[in-house]
Amino acid sequence: MITREEIIKQTNEALQKEFEFKPEQLVPAARLRDDLGLDSLDAVDMVVVLEQKFGVTLRQGYDLRTIVTLNDLYDFIEKLAQTHTN
Amino acid sequence: MTRLRTFFNTVVIGTVAISWLVLSSLVAAVFLNIRRDKTGRAVRKFVFIQSRGIVWLMQLAGKSLRVDVSPRPSGPCVVVANHASALDLYTISAFGFDNVVYITKGWVFKLPFFRYVMNSAGYIDAEKTPPEQMLNLCRQAVQKGCDIVLFPQGSRKDPQARFKSGAFYLAKQLDLPVVPVAICGTQTMLPAGHFTIAPAHLVLKSFPAVLPADYPGELGHLHMAQAVKKQIMDVVNQETELCNK
Numbered sequence: 001m002i003t004r005e006e007i008i009k010q011t012n013e014a015l016q017k018e019f020e021f022k023p024e025q026l027v028p029a030a031r032l033r034d035d036l037g038l039d040s041l042d043a044v045d046m047v048v049v050l051e052q053k054f055g056v057t058l059r060q061g062y063d064l065r066t067i068v069t070l071n072d073l074y075d076f077i078e079k080l081a082q083t084h085t086n
Numbered sequence: 087m088t089r090l091r092t093f094f095n096t097v098v099i100g101t102v103a104i105s106w107l108v109l110s111s112l113v114a115a116v117f118l119n120i121r122r123d124k125t126g127r128a129v130r131k132f133v134f135i136q137s138r139g140i141v142w143l144m145q146l147a148g149k150s151l152r153v154d155v156s157p158r159p160s161g162p163c164v165v166v167a168n169h170a171s172a173l174d175l176y177t178i179s180a181f182g183f184d185n186v187v188y189i190t191k192g193w194v195f196k197l198p199f200f201r202y203v204m205n206s207a208g209y210i211d212a213e214k215t216p217p218e219q220m221l222n223l224c225r226q227a228v229q230k231g232c233d234i235v236l237f238p239q240g241s242r243k244d245p246q247a248r249f250k251s252g253a254f255y256l257a258k259q260l261d262l263p264v265v266p267v268a269i270c271g272t273q274t275m276l277p278a279g280h281f282t283i284a285p286a287h288l289v290l291k292s293f294p295a296v297l298p299a300d301y302p303g304e305l306g307h308l309h310m311a312q313a314v315k316k317q318i319m320d321v322v323n324q325e326t327e328l329c330n331k
Contacts, residue, residue, distance in 0.1 A: 018308060020248040040217065041252050048304050 002054075007077050011070075014053045018045070023083075028071035056080055089283060095147040097285035103143050110136050111199045125230055129207040130185050137179035144233060145175060146277060147283050149331075153180050154291040157200035158265060162228045163295060164257040165265045168318050169217055169237035170245040171272035178235055181267065182290045186235045187227040189220070189253075208232075212252075221259055238311060242278035245322075249315040253300070254307040268313045268321040271329035289325045 003086065012026045027038060032038045047058050054077060058064065067073050114132045123129055145151040158181070165175060165183060178186065188204075192213035195201050210223050224234055234256065238249035257264045269290035296317075301310040 018305075018312075039250065039252070041255055042250065045251060045305060045308050047306075052305075 001074065002081050004074065004078050007054075007075055007081065010053055011050065011077065012075060013048070014049050018049050026070060028069065028074065030070045031068055032070065032073070033068075054081070056084060090283045091113070092282050094287060096281070100149045100281075100283055103140060103228050106139050106143070107136065108199060110139070111203060115202070116243055123206065124204070126195050126206055127185065127206040129132065129203060130187070130232070133203065134179050134184040137176040138174070140176040144174050144176070144272075144288060146274065148271070149283060149285050149287045151288045152290070154289075155181050156265075156292045156294045158182070159263045159295045161262075162231060163263045163265050164234045164235050164253055164260075165233055165267055166249070166253050166314060166318075167235075167267035167269050168236050168245065168322055169239045169316075170242050170269070171276045171278065172242070173272040173276050174237065174242075174269050175267050176270065177288075177290050178267065180290050183233050185230075185232050187224070187232045188235045189224075191236075191240070220245040224256055225260060228262065233265075234262070238245070238315075243284075245273055246319065249311040251308045254301075254310040254314070256303075257310070258298040261298060263297055264310065264314060265295050266289070266293040266318050268293075268318045268325075270322050270325040274329050287329045287331060289321075289329060291321055 002014070012023070015021050015026060016023065017080065019036075019038070019042065028035055032043065032046075047064065050056075051058050056077075058076075058080070065077075067076055110241060114129070114136075126172075141151075141251070165178060165181075165186070167178065167290060185194075185209065187208055187209045190204075191289075192211050192294050195204055195209075195211050195214075208223075208227060212220075215223065227234060234253075236253040236256075238251075238253045239247040240250055241247070254264065268289070268291045270290070271286045274286035275288065276283055296310065296314055298306065298310065300306065301313070303309075
């Protein structure tokens, strides 16, 4: 099973590549909208990027509006990965 | 010498520029009878002439002005440019785009004079307009033969900021070619947060159109944004040394 550290590493790599974030911006407490400046279209793009990265479906059956910070995002992917493994 | 020139530019050319913007708007309001221009075409033409006047004043204030123009698409297009100065808005006219709808931030719509002209011309408030409505407004503008102009960096704070993908998503949805425009030197002439006009070399360059069809897939607009940014910033970074001289 993928570890939390691996999820953080892969998520940050994807965000750096697709959204040109600097590593120092990607701290767990960073708010996706207010601190990282992601707008609604960016949020949709981010979901697609992460789906492709982790091979999971994030768009169906989940309320993504509860994801406010990067840490929320890591938690969400970790939980999803566990569900898939079980 | 540069300080003296900056002083002259700020006091004389700056005053002429502001007077030109205000007086031409007043004249336009009276003679063009803006309120009766339902399509906004006359107002957009007026903004084009007004902008050409500002570009001419920029040329007077600057050390040199070079404009490299690539042939534009035969129909409407989306024009995207880097953004580092309030002057960037006017430079679009140097490429001959004379019937454009700008998508801009909300605060610009609050400025006296400008607010009236912008509403009459059919410009779109990027912050207040929901995405679906924006798409419809752009579709209507395109049907009137307008080009859509956006600054995908969204603000002048960071000249190297990433290009947000909204402009490219719009181009994909409306199947419009994207014309990249590189603006170099305006940041030296009038940087964000400054009110003095320094002499600078200005380089303006438009590129051949980029087609949305060349960027397929769910993330096509995101990849198009990255490719267009690279194309523009390569020129900007290459010319920056000249512009800063």
